[in-house]
Amino acid sequence: MPNHRSGFVAIIGRPNVGKSTFMNRILGEKIAIMSPKAQTTRNKINGIYTTDDAQIVFVDTPGIHKPQNELDEYMDQAALSTLNQVDAVMFMVAADEQPGRGDKWIIEELKKVTKPVFLLVNKIDLVHPDELIPLIDQYSRMRDFDQVFPISATEGNNVDELLKSLTATLPEGPQYYPDDELTDHPEYFVVGELIREKILELSHDEVPHAVAVVVERMKDYAGGKLQIEANIFVERDGQKAIIIGKGGSMLKQIGIRARRDIENLLGEKVNLKLWVKVQKNWRDNNAYLRTLGYNKKDLR
Incomplete structure (x- = not known):
């Protein structure tokens, strides 16, 4: 070209x-x-x-x-x-x-x-x-x-x-990616980020910074919707209670808002299931950070 x-x-x-x-x-x-x-x-x-x-x-x-x-x-x-x-x-x-x-x-x-x-x-x-x-x-x-x-x-x-x-x-060079590709990150990553965005929107104080989201699986299932299952990790039991909310109200709102954006991104109907789990002090745990994809060695 x-x-x-x-x-x-x-x-x-x-x-x-x-x-x-x-x-x-x-x-x-x-x-x-x-x-x-x-x-x-x-x-x-x-x-x-x-x-x-x-x-x-x-x-x-x-x-x-x-x-x-x-x-x-x-x-x-x-x-x-x-x-x-x-x-x-x-x-x-x-x-x-x-x-x-x-x-x-x-x-x-x-x-x-x-x-x-x-x-x-x-x-x-x-x-x-x-x-x-x-x-x-x-x-x-x-x-x-x-x-x-x-x-x-x-x-x-x-x-x-x-x-x-x-x-x-920019220098003259080739086209690295297909015309319709918007990011080189896998769908799992982008979907997890959209879920985390809704937590940032709806929670306050220290909670947003203590949250990590891991999408465990994305698969089709009977009923024509894409099944997405994700874990929301926090550092303390009190944060877990905030994310879940009274009678599960907060988690429900997170799911509703995230599902809307995920469906817009993927162009298909989604059934989103979220779980909240405690992983104490994960932000200071290098081994756990690596499992979440935050590996300093990858940056060198």
Whole structure:
């Protein structure tokens, strides 16, 4: 294919700046889960954007933050490990926030990157345009960015222009994935993330961060629906009680909301069964983290 461009692009930034919203906007499907709570994304999630003349594999990374446990350390390492493995990096910040220590630390890491680095100032729909120039100037004094784009991942402002510039930056290369493939993660992973998103929406305090979801099986069964069975792991009995809710009310709501998104994703009717189990202090248990797919050795 003449002049076809392709490559891998990392999306990096502090928690809750809109990385997952941006990727879902580009793909037109919910591949990365979204929540106003920090630490929503835990793994690197690849989203595949394909046009007639290009294919961009976006790597949505966990938000970088000060680690409190082994899971947090994995998340930071997952984000930083992408920087030297991609063809370009997009550093996303929020237009309604001033640069913080986390941003400055990320920029120091970005100074080591030799590939093109774009600054994306997201959430411009939340601020007056006059506020953007001073903010962009602050970031530009910390590092010389190849290109700067003020965008709104929610509203779509400037996203098409960004994609055109990004495509032009990438090297000529082959199409790695089929036209209709949106992510290289297995369905099990995406389904588990959609279930976890609903827990984030409906629960509060420490509960969302103490939750892991493992999809045990997805299979057809009599009745024409896809049978999905998943375990929700928490760290304490009290958290289990919250997730289940009075008379099972919370778990029922989680199931209803998750099933709706899963059916939209898979394009078929689903029967979703959820169980809640206690795995004490799983976020600090390296052996258990590996069983959940959070293996630091895979990031090297």
